[in-house]
Amino acid sequence: MSTELLKAYEPKEVERRIYDFWMQGGYFHAEPDPEKKPYTIVIPPPNITGQLHMGHALDETMQDILIRWKRMQGYSALWLPGTDHASIATEAKIVEAMRKEGITKDDIGREGFLKRAWEWKEKFGGRIIEQLKLLGSSCDWDRLRFTMDEGCSQAVRHVFVKLYEKGLIYRGERIINWCPNCRTAISDAEVDFEEKEGSFWHLRYPLADGSGFIELATTRPETMLGDTAVAVHPEDERYRGLVGKKVVLPLVGKEIPIIADEYVEMDFGTGVVKITPAHDPNDFEVGRRHNLPVLNVMDDGGIINENGGKYAGMPALEARKQIVKDLDAGGFLIKIEPIKHNVGTCCRCHTVVEPRVSTQWFVKMEPLAEPAVNVVKEGKIKFIPERMDKIYYNWMENIKDWCISRQLWWGHRIPAWYCADCGETIVSETDANICPKCGSRHLRQDEDTLDTWFSSALWPFSTLGWPENTEELKYFYPTDTLVTGYDIIFFWVARMVFSGLEHMGEIPFKTVFFHGLVRDSQGRKMSKSLGNGIDPVEVIDQYGADALRFTLVTGNSPGNDMRFSDEKVAASRNFANKIWNAARFIHMNIDGKEVPCSLPEALSLEDQWIVSRFHAVAREMTENLDKFELGIAVAKLYDFIWDDFCDWYIELAKIRMNGEDESSAQAARQVLTWTMSNTLKLLHPFMPFITEEIWQSLPHEGEALIVAGWPEYDEKMYFPEAEAEMTKVMELITAVRTRRSEMNVPPSKKAHLYVETADAEAFAAERDAIARLAYCSGVEIGESFQVGEGAVTVVTAACRGYLPMDDLVDKKAELARLTKELENAKKQLQNVEAKLGNETFMSKAPQNVVDGVKANGEKLKEKVRMIEESLKALQ
Template identity: 45%
Template sequence: MAAEVINLPSQYDPAGSEAQWQRRWEENQVFRAQVNHGGESYCIVIPPPNVTGSLHMGHAFEHALIDVLVRYQRMRGRNVLWLPGTDHASIAVSTLLDRDLAKEGTTRQALGRSAYLERAWAWKESSGGTIVGQLRRLGLSVDWTRERFTMDGGLSAAVLRAFNQLYQEGLIYRGQYMVNWCPASQSAVSDLEVENREVQGHLWHFRYPLTDGSGFLEVATTRPETMLGDTAVAVNPEDDRYQALVGKTLRLPIMNREIPIIADTYVDPSFGTGCVKVTPGHDPNDFAMGQRHNLPMINLLNKDGSLNENGGDFAGLDRFVARKRVVERLDQEGFLVRVEDYKHTVPYSDRGKVPVEPLLSTQWFVKIRPLADRTLAALDNDQSPRFIPDRWAKVYRDWLVNLKDWCISRQLWWGHQIPAWYVVSETQGEVTDDTPFIVAPSAAEAQRQAIAQYGEGVQLEQDQDVLDTWFSSGLWPFSTLGWPDQTDDIRTYYPTTVLVTGFDIIFFWVARMTMMGLHFTGKMPFQDVYIHGLVRDENNKKMSKSANNGIDPLLLINHYGTDALRYALVKEVVGAGQDIRIEYNRKTDESITVEAARNFANKLWNASRFVIMNLGGQTPAQLGLIRDIPATMNLELGDRWILSRYHQLIQTCRQEIDTYGLGEAAKALYEFIWGDFCDWYIELVKPRLQGEDSPEKTTVQGVLAMVLEGTLGLLHPFMPHITEEIWHTLTQADLTDYLAVQAYPEAESQWIDPDLEANFSLVIESIRTIRNLRTEAGIKPGQRINVIIETRGDREQVIFQAGQAYICHLGRVEILTVRSQPEQGEPGKSGKTDQVFTGVVGTSEVLIPLTGIVDIPALKAKLEKDLEKVKSEMKSLQGRLNNPNFIEKAKPEVVAGAKAALTEVQQQCEILETRLGLL
């Protein structure tokens, strides 16, 4: 008596199924890593999204790629840890909170640091987890029990340890240097947080009079307001025009300050007049000249971008208002020569979205060269880490070569407060550039050291600034595992295995992690760096907030399901590091790219439902004898073919994922599941599933069950929810067991037969050809016909005879005749006068006699009408392409399109004429 048949619902419900499995995986801690697992470790730390963020398509793409890797490695038996977490995002959170305070009519200064931080933590607890919840919608197989935050207790302790160690080693210092100042966030920003934008501006030319009254020197600038802080004019020492003037002085307009003419090789004699105004306090190149020539360094700016008291009559004005007023004054006093339209590059703060100002400021810096040089040596000696694609290794190397000291202090309150205490009792209660300070891991330790050095009654004040967010992010691969303590996690999972990230943060993050990891642990933090491309929109443009062309992945998930979105993104990858494109209709929130993946999921669901329905209530385990029998026992040609294709697929998936060819693996799965398994094998074996139980039927059931179960395992890393759902129904597994932790299929070479696959492809092509000929001849789908296949060799004749049952079943063939082609006469002529349609398969010819099957006159009339239409279109295209005006004036792509269209209609014309000839 057959067992009760448990089948899938008639339709797949991605929303309900995905939510169910995400909940079960997490509640049962299916993905919790165990240090005593025993397998080789495989660890990835999530690139931590900003706590202020929300899910965007870049996150969905990157995390889909990572999840494929970690699910695959987990199924291969490795001890997998995918560690999640978020970054505290100093600038972003501060901007958000400051904006809210402004709406309330107050500021963080008025609120006070303690109350402000209480508010920041309250916001983090209530709204900061938004993106974590959204990431859960992606079905990520992360270990949520190990979730970290860059300001949690453990990571904060790691930051303190790292800062103190670098300071004690002389690699952190406090000094005055030219920094990028963001007036919007009122903080220094690193070079990496500066976005250079090309803008249409102006170049103003001014005359600076010589103090001896002998004339003028003409200078030009894009920032006229900075002339108020000029302390010299520079010329090239080899410039004959000005050699006699070097050492003389000029009268600075408006300010009436006497400034020298200096000679410096930095000046390009061919640019402009060859004279350059020098503002050491507000330009990095001028700063370097100022140091070389001992020039005064005048700061003109307040922190909010307005001019300070050194701006004279313009003090208090915003920098851009001051620019306009300075130009007006210079014009009134006769110093303005001319104004040119000028396209140039302006550095913008990536966070504040305003032009940055080079500003002389006292900040904290990391001395980067020792760290970068050690990392370079590791790269040059053993090529660690390995970049995929390898072209990014050169970009990474060049960046390390050119790194400057890293400004790590930020004038904010949210973040890791710098562990330095100023001895304010030594400078009358104020912090100045000369105030002595103590770096220590805690306030108590700072106090102890201060008393030992300065005596009882010493007063300390902690530095008000916080560390650059990237400082803590640079420690992420090992701080998240427990460093500086030697935890079990550190011993088991560090170094991590691979970093998956976009090329745009090689500089922000990758280089900093390698420098920090190598310095503090003596090991590179990861073996491989897999660089993925960008997700581009329907117009092939990069998605960005400024362009407002982002696509909300949650809308697509709601519409098509998580698995469909994940699979669509991965399948679009045509090579490591390449950008992908998503077709998207912004009016309807529909995507044909993701819809195709949803259709694939439905195809798998329906095919699985058919298979399970025809297993008679038995599971793959109960039908598992198919694994143990020789390839020739009880197996037909089609069975051996699908088993060969299946084991070839296993090899392909393993090879591609092992080499980061994730898109290629996804495509191979699609082609096998949709084509080989669903469209061909299932259709081929339907007759054998009919009737009473028999050895033949059991063989088919065993093959179907084994291939379906194995294919679900292969597809699981890409589409985890639907495969988990089908697998549980197919295997009738207990709900404490999961496909996610089953062994990944292994290829068995004895089943792989390339010659058999090549032979069987002829059978498939003959069926396709018969179907196409039937359509062209207008033969009704249910009508059975006679078919002749004429072959040129014994091999093909044997193949078609072996596949005769398949051809007759799927081609709706009543009588199939397989014979050798006549030695003489035209192909397809067998001495009979029947009207036939013919097609070619390999070196064989398929013939369908039409007499008595179709209405020949009606078919002929239809073909003549089609031919007339095609000829008309061909004539039109030929006319356009013969027109010189069209060729000369049309865009190249339009001309190419017309040529391609002409080729296509010419081929159609030939086919129709051949068909009519046969009639």
């Protein structure tokens, strides 16, 4: 590693070289080590279809901060990486690529399609991994896993068979969410609800006996083709006499019964609802209670099927338009009421989801959900922030059976075979060839694959070798922390909890750390439709990975969204430059000299102050990180580096290093080097590249910062008295500089300073610092002084300072200058007030222009006030 620093920090020159250094050193790798405590994070596996977006960047940055911190604390810290096969998204991309070639899945068959899919995975599946490396992710790449690799696939089959044999997996006909575009079932958790413009169509259903009609309303008139009843509430007096009678289904002509069911809300609409068991989950349950026929009127592409009569072959929305026309023509349409309502859409392609009855594979959730709720209630798993508990409980306590089959070819094929001769179903971990019931070899494997989340639910233990009882599994499981966005609590978190309990008999992780979403500078969610997405790779290319990481964690708090902007990244880059320049300053003063990375035996007041401040910050940061308050921790460190170290201690050290006392100069050099080296350790998890580069260039102990020890609080190095004394000195310097700035006195104009204080010792110890940093020609310290009239006074909690006016300004010239400045300010203020008093301007000017003029007027009033005060002080 280089011991020289470039004149300016160049992330492109540093980051790839530093990452290669870490990789070659094997610093990311973790092994079971009985001498160390384990700390494990499993990465939320990104899709092989994906590329790095800001959500990933935030998620991976937070995980990397935690894993680097724990690694430095001496844990055997494993961050286990991997990718997800993303069955629906991946298959869609491959099908689209084939479409451009003019071929379909059916043209090449299942084996041909899977061959293409694996080729696609090999070509594009590693793209996001390389992007994670650009971010600085210190994953154990030696343990990279894939949800469809041999080990994970074995775990999936083992779990399927185990749950099937326990009766927790079954195949049956139930209503499911169907995406007509993806042509597959999707789970409840994969349905997003979007507010859309819609209508209530109010319809007449004639009574079969000719005595009148019953009125109801629907948002989906096309599904009436599958109505098998209308329902009213059993206690609704308006319709009690109609229960048991029949109505004639408009346009179809068949008679369907009027039933009574408590599902109906009496005070909503007319109190009558149509029941379509095949196309509505609530209607499906009503139908089961009343043994109603289930009539599916749509195919898997959302096209009206043969059960739709003359509307067969029409897409659902086209059929809707024609049905409404026909209802109107037949006198069945009463009115159309425009509404806004939430419509279920596929979370991947945003196509409107069609609930439909279908034969699928399901997991019984009730017996699995209860223990998963209990471990959170008992505190065995902790959610950060705690408010996520309620969301988790609400979902788990109202959970429905999980539809796990998908009508896709890419994924884990369901390990079930059907005998063509006797109808037996065989579920097996190994491929079935002979029917155990009749001995037939005419077996057909189920065509469907498993929901992607079925395999990722096993991720915390399948990646460690389960179902084999590996050394890694025994050492690293249960994992410690899961870091994930709050929007994935149902998809993944809940499923991992019940899977870990069911298959391992133990929780999968101890803590779930939820972070928010990354929004744009206006607070909007980033999306392709808004065109406000920001590519992290482009940000890294422009500003560097450290600047991006620092931006993402600054101001971040658990579970809350954050806003992203170029201005914030630029500020983070400026912070990196500040650190770089501080390091170069240290090099200018230590290069060619023997400067150990240790503290001198004797510490001056300012030395004690900076060392004490460092230990206080180290203690507070550790406490914050323990509570997952990453944003608070980094804010404290930022203030320490920028204010305490760079703006104060370096300036204080300059005085001694440029002085004649070599022992004092050497002590300052040592404290500078020690503080920088150890501060880099605190900063390393947040900004790993620049910290490693600087640390390697300075005197240090150990081979790499990434495995250097995390700074621990040392009570012997905490000097509260020194901090208090130094604060008094700093407050005086700040007060003098502020007063000089208010009077526009340039730094070159030196003034004598008289300091009245009952605590002379601290001020005397830092006399040289006060003189240099407060631009004083001399400093006198005592209990009282007679300085005469016209002196400028500054007051702090510990002292009173006097600056003779003649030392600061040419009184006559300053009076003339301020008088002229006051005249100009008053003239500008008069113009502003005249404009605000102009009715034409006030009525016609845009509001933002008027607001700008008012704001300018307030600034001018404050300027006039300050000039007048300055004149008064001079007179």
